Amino acid sequence: MTFLMLSFPERVEVFRRHFARDLPEVTFASDAAAVDPADVRYLMCWTFPDQLETRYPNLELIFSVGAGIDQVTGVPIPPGARLVRMVESGITTLMRDYVVMAVLALHRRLPAFIDQQRRAEWKSQPFVWADQRRVGVLGLGELAQAALGALAPFGFQLSGWSRSPKEIDGVRCHHGPDGLAAMLAETDILVCLLPLTPETRGILNADLFAQLPQGASLVQVGRGGHMDAAALLAALDSGHLDAAFVDVTEPEPLPADHPLWSHPRVVLTPHVAAHTRADSAAEATISNLRLHLSGQDPKGLVDPARGY
Numbered sequence: 001m002t003f004l005m006l007s008f009p010e011r012v013e014v015f016r017r018h019f020a021r022d023l024p025e026v027t028f029a030s031d032a033a034a035v036d037p038a039d040v041r042y043l044m045c046w047t048f049p050d051q052l053e054t055r056y057p058n059l060e061l062i063f064s065v066g067a068g069i070d071q072v073t074g075v076p077i078p079p080g081a082r083l084v085r086m087v088e089s090g091i092t093t094l095m096r097d098y099v100v101m102a103v104l105a106l107h108r109r110l111p112a113f114i115d116q117q118r119r120a121e122w123k124s125q126p127f128v129w130a131d132q133r134r135v136g137v138l139g140l141g142e143l144a145q146a147a148l149g150a151l152a153p154f155g156f157q158l159s160g161w162s163r164s165p166k167e168i169d170g171v172r173c174h175h176g177p178d179g180l181a182a183m184l185a186e187t188d189i190l191v192c193l194l195p196l197t198p199e200t201r202g203i204l205n206a207d208l209f210a211q212l213p214q215g216a217s218l219v220q221v222g223r224g225g226h227m228d229a230a231a232l233l234a235a236l237d238s239g240h241l242d243a244a245f246v247d248v249t250e251p252e253p254l255p256a257d258h259p260l261w262s263h264p265r266v267v268l269t270p271h272v273a274a275h276t277r278a279d280s281a282a283e284a285t286i287s288n289l290r291l292h293l294s295g296q297d298p299k300g301l302v303d304p305a306r307g308y
């Protein structure tokens with residue numbers, strides 16, 4: 001019963017130590033060439049090794065090292081194997097912090113002030129109090145709920161949108177296509193924390209931007225494939241949107257001549273909103289393996305029909 005981990009050496013070593021201490025009954029391996037493929041029951045990776053479908057015939061669980069699984073969507077897996085995305089406190093806290101940072105920066109119009117600073121322009125901007133600012137989040141999953149929880153104490157008006165109906169204290173919850181239109185019409189700062197699926201690809205497009213109120217802003221921390229960058233730039237240039245934080249692009253890395261790099265109202269970060277933390281991820285994975293070994297579903301189990 002082998003757990004094969006394909007990842008960076010530093011992360012692998014942390015996992016190796018945790019497995020040796022907390023789950024010695026499972027053999028931990030990190031060298032694919034040195035294991036008998038028939039022994040591999042559990043695999044952790046970001047992208048799949050070639051011919052995964054036939055390579056490890058006894059695979060039961062495939063763990064993504066990250067929260068997203070769109071990088072493997074559509075790649076066949078062995079019959080009987082199930083895919084698990086990463087749910088761990090390191091990713092969640094980093095994302096929570098990034099979203100709070102970006103929302104506060106947009107709320108206090110930091111991109112406008114940085115632009116003014118470049119021109120040595122000493123000028124105030126209109127003040128808006130947090131209780132007058134409406135923050136809407138696309139997605140109400142693990143990361144979105146952590147971000148909303150951290151935004152609540154500032155007093156923002158909070159709302160969120162998901163596929164299925166939800167009830168979250170202090171958050172106006174919407175779902176489905178009608179719910180999206182209702183939320184967008186009342187959102188000053190929109191945060192995208194959706195998984196990338198056929199349904200959500202391209203969701204941040206000209207039509208969606210047009211449904212936001214004049215002067216709204218965007219925090220794009222989902223996946224590059226969610227956003228039509230040309231539509232964002234057009235909405236910023238027309239003045240309909242005020243500013244954007246963009247952490248994910250298509251392609252990544254973003255080519256050096258892409259206009260997003262130099263737009264004065266865009267803060268661009270290189271897909272760093274969150275990152276898997278080795279020690280907490282190892283604990284989460286071991287806890288998931290224990291659930292699986294006792295016949296229960298692991299946390300973060302992907303539903304192939306939904307695509308996340």
Ligand code: NDP
Pocket residue numbers: 067068069091095138139140141142143144161162163164165176193194195196197199200221222223247248271272273274275308
């Ligand atoms: P979850 O699976 O916990 O949450 C996904 C949420 O999106 C759920 O609320 C789900 O609705 C909603 N959703 C999915 N499809 C639709 C749809 N068609 N219409 C409406 N709502 C939909 O994911 P996480 O919170 O863990 O992660 C979200 C995403 O964040 C990742 O998939 C990845 O793309 C991105 N990410 C980005 C990182 C970065 O560094 N920039 C780092 C980590 C993740 P429901 O609740 O009804 O199922």
Ligand code: OXD
Pocket residue numbers: 065066067068069091274275276
């Ligand atoms: C993830 C990411 O999905 O880092 O974890 O984007």
